[in-house]
Amino acid sequence: MSHKEYINLAKGESAPLSAAVALVTGGSRGIGRAIALRLAQLGASVAICGRDALALAASEATLRQTGSRVFSHVSDVSQSAEVSSLVSKTDAALGPISILVNNAGIGLFGPAHEKSESDWDRVLNTNLKSVFLLSRAVAPAMIRSGAGDIINISSLAGRNAFAGGGIYCASKWGLQGLSACMAEDLREHGIRVSTICPGSVATGFSGRGAKDPSKSLSPEDVAHAVAMIVTQSSTSFVSEIQLRPVRKP
Numbered sequence: 001m002s003h004k005e006y007i008n009l010a011k012g013e014s015a016p017l018s019a020a021v022a023l024v025t026g027g028s029r030g031i032g033r034a035i036a037l038r039l040a041q042l043g044a045s046v047a048i049c050g051r052d053a054l055a056l057a058a059s060e061a062t063l064r065q066t067g068s069r070v071f072s073h074v075s076d077v078s079q080s081a082e083v084s085s086l087v088s089k090t091d092a093a094l095g096p097i098s099i100l101v102n103n104a105g106i107g108l109f110g111p112a113h114e115k116s117e118s119d120w121d122r123v124l125n126t127n128l129k130s131v132f133l134l135s136r137a138v139a140p141a142m143i144r145s146g147a148g149d150i151i152n153i154s155s156l157a158g159r160n161a162f163a164g165g166g167i168y169c170a171s172k173w174g175l176q177g178l179s180a181c182m183a184e185d186l187r188e189h190g191i192r193v194s195t196i197c198p199g200s201v202a203t204g205f206s207g208r209g210a211k212d213p214s215k216s217l218s219p220e221d222v223a224h225a226v227a228m229i230v231t232q233s234s235t236s237f238v239s240e241i242q243l244r245p246v247r248k249p
């Protein structure tokens with residue numbers, strides 16, 4: 001389904017998230033863009049970030065067609081100072097963040113023993129450290145308001161081992177641990193920290209096209225899982241969604 005059809009389909013829907021402010025990292029393409037669009041269609045004000053300014057501007061233009069308030073900011077989520085600036089600028093533009101989707105991520109595949117220290121740092125800093133930095137930056141405002149969702153886009157690679165997955169799996173297994181512990185820290189404050197673990201999704205993820213796009217999940221499938229999490233009742237806590245394509249790719 002094209003983004004345009006998706007927007008048209010959403011016209012006339014109620015806006016259950018009209019009071020929400022969502023920040024979706026890596027909202028310039030792929031899964032993050034679909035999540036940002038879905039949240040905007042549900043009425044949320046939406047902020048997105050990424051490193052490529054042109055791709056970010058194109059995604060922002062698509063999001064604006066929903067009529068929701070949109071803010072975009074070029075930032076590298078692996079950099080502490082850029083994360084602080086992203087969160088404070090989003091707060092100034094849209095208000096305190098009530099939904100954080102930690103989606104930005106990169107893949108790197110091949111035997112870990114053949115990889116460099118900088119490969120390790122790049123993947124771990126992007127996929128795991130960023131989640132620590134962003135969650136730490138938004139938690140105080142969520143605690144003050146007594147509610148919030150932090151949704152971490154993990155992977156079935158955060159649950160399963162496979163040859164050539166060493167560094168990527170380490171980042172996603174680490175993300176599973178961080179998420180589960182933060183969930184315990186924050187649930188008493190009314191904040192849900194959850195993970196979505198998709199299998200193969202048809203995006204241009206790190207230059208690795210899906211093996212068979214017709215048997216892969218779509219970015220909109222992941223966005224649907226996010227929508228389910230943020231529209232559940234305030235007493236319910238879906239803490240993890242494992243999402244598989246129906247047919248094995």
Ligand SMILES: NC(=O)c1ccc[n+]([C@@H]2O[C@H](COP(=O)([O-])OP(=O)(O)OC[C@H]3O[C@@H](n4cnc5c(N)ncnc54)[C@H](OP(=O)(O)O)[C@@H]3O)[C@@H](O)[C@H]2O)c1
Binds near residue numbers: 028030050104106155
């Ligand atoms: N595709 C799959 O099969 C699949 C399966 C399971 C889980 N996932 C997870 O889903 C998430 C999204 O993947 P995708 O398939 O949508 O990938 P994608 O199409 O490559 O998009 C990745 C997004 O993250 C952004 N990004 C990457 N590094 C960043 C950084 N340092 N700072 C800020 N933004 C950054 C990219 O923008 P810039 O490059 O412009 O910064 C882009 O917007 C990732 O966490 C991935 O691990 C993907």
